[in-house]
Amino acid sequence: KLKAFIFDLDGVITDTAEYHFLAWKALAEDLNISFTRELNEELKGISRMDSLEKILQFGGKEQEFSEQEKLELATKKNEHYVELINKITPSDILPGIEKLLRDIKQANLEIALASASKNANMVLEALKLKDQFDYIVDVTKIKKGKPDPEIFLKAAELLKVDPSSCVGVEDAIAGVEAIKSAGMYAVAVGPKSSFQKADLVYETTEALSFKEIKERFEE
Ligand code: G6P
Numbered sequence: 001k002l003k004a005f006i007f008d009l010d011g012v013i014t015d016t017a018e019y020h021f022l023a024w025k026a027l028a029e030d031l032n033i034s035f036t037r038e039l040n041e042e043l044k045g046i047s048r049m050d051s052l053e054k055i056l057q058f059g060g061k062e063q064e065f066s067e068q069e070k071l072e073l074a075t076k077k078n079e080h081y082v083e084l085i086n087k088i089t090p091s092d093i094l095p096g097i098e099k100l101l102r103d104i105k106q107a108n109l110e111i112a113l114a115s116a117s118k119n120a121n122m123v124l125e126a127l128k129l130k131d132q133f134d135y136i137v138d139v140t141k142i143k144k145g146k147p148d149p150e151i152f153l154k155a156a157e158l159l160k161v162d163p164s165s166c167v168g169v170e171d172a173i174a175g176v177e178a179i180k181s182a183g184m185y186a187v188a189v190g191p192k193s194s195f196q197k198a199d200l201v202y203e204t205t206e207a208l209s210f211k212e213i214k215e216r217f218e219e
């Protein structure tokens, strides 16, 4: 039986995935590494330091920086990112999300956030959505990032529901993989071709339908 929804944040609730991309792209260009939207798909859902490692690998520069320098690079990216998102307001909530959250609550189901971002609390506050979530997983306490299922399993544990009663909503390939490894039902947002592993795919957040997800989950 369906009991809870667990949401990713960036690219699902709001379009901060675009700002992560722009900030990483600027950093990559500073390092003379060419960085495309296609490569960016591999970064979605991945933690800050793991993302930096991937970018350095794309450029063949993973050996060139000390741990201290890597921390500085990641901090630089984050400062740029924070600057880019400092103007976000509730008008930046993606279409269809507020209705979906309302429909979930109306059906008396639980809602949690499973975001890999250390900025998640700040973003949810700026969107004025914090009250809609029963739990927000503290990513600083998670040992393994997506595609490991840990963050989704932690959310289910906090909600006190079995993973098999949960729907996870993601825009990242690593995220969908994490949801499936957690034994949950995976709803992906994005192009159908990218999400063979998802149980249900919506091209846009606007198309998300609580009724349809519930029916398909129960099939
Ligand atoms: C999410 C995003 C990633 C981002 C990561 C870490 O998973 O999808 O693009 O790099 O969070 O975010 P942070 O705000 O902690 O740097």
Ligand code: MG
Residues within 6 Å of the ligand: 008, 009, 010, 011, 012, 017, 044, 045, 170, 171, 172, 175
């Ligand atoms: Mg995402």
